[in-house]
Amino acid sequence: MILATPPLRRRDAFGTADFEVIRRLALRTLATAAWVWHYVWLRMALRFGACTFHEAATYAASIQFGAGKRLRQRFYQHYLASCGADLDMHAYSIISMDNSRIGSRVLINSFVNLALVDIGDDCLISPGVWVIAGRRQHGFAARTVPMNQQPGEKRVVTIGRDVWLGAGSVIANDVGEGAIVSAGAVVIDEVPPYHIVAGVPARVIGMRPQ
Secondary structure (H helix, E strand, O other): OOOOOOOOOOOOOOOHHHHHHHHHHHHHHHHHHHHHHHHHHHHHHHHOOOOOHHHHHHHHHOOOHHHHHHHHHHHHHHHOOEEOOOOEEOOOOEEOOOOOEEOOOOEEOOOOEEOOEEEOOOOEEOOOOEEOOOOOOOOOOOOOOOHHHOOOOOOOEEEOOOOEEOOOOEEOOOEOOOOEEOOOOEEOOOEOOOEEEEOOOOEEEEEOOO
16 A cells, blocks of 8 residues: 655745744834934924923823833933933933933833932932922012012932932932932932931931941
């Protein structure tokens, strides 16, 4: 008895691994095209006066996923006084003043609002943190004049290197190197290096171990 030989199957030109490589390459290309388009649009809008820096930063904050992170990284590298190349800034966060400085390897989570800041390297900024431009942004000395018409003072708030700002904290004064600000704290006095503060207003509750 002669057994029938099954027909030979032509080998596929591409295997599963090849298609996976192509898929990843296509997604990466689309992501790059997305952030580049937004970046060019923002550059042109700022150049021709179609928006302010604050408005452009707000727009950049609204872009999500990897394209948004890359957009914010390139945008702030170009427009801030200085910004580390490896900024990791999540969606819905904003740096509202272009004379701010951001160090290297800084993580900024979502819903963060930074005004006039000088942030050192390796800082962790948790969701919902607000760093305002000092304690005297709005004057209130005269009762007969509305507060929005009284002169205020904006100052740079310095955040030292290796600082951890807990979720929902409000920072109105400098935070020293290596310090930890607990969640929900309101910092109105300067925080010494390597101290841990908590509460409203923030008070020292401990120190980091040696």
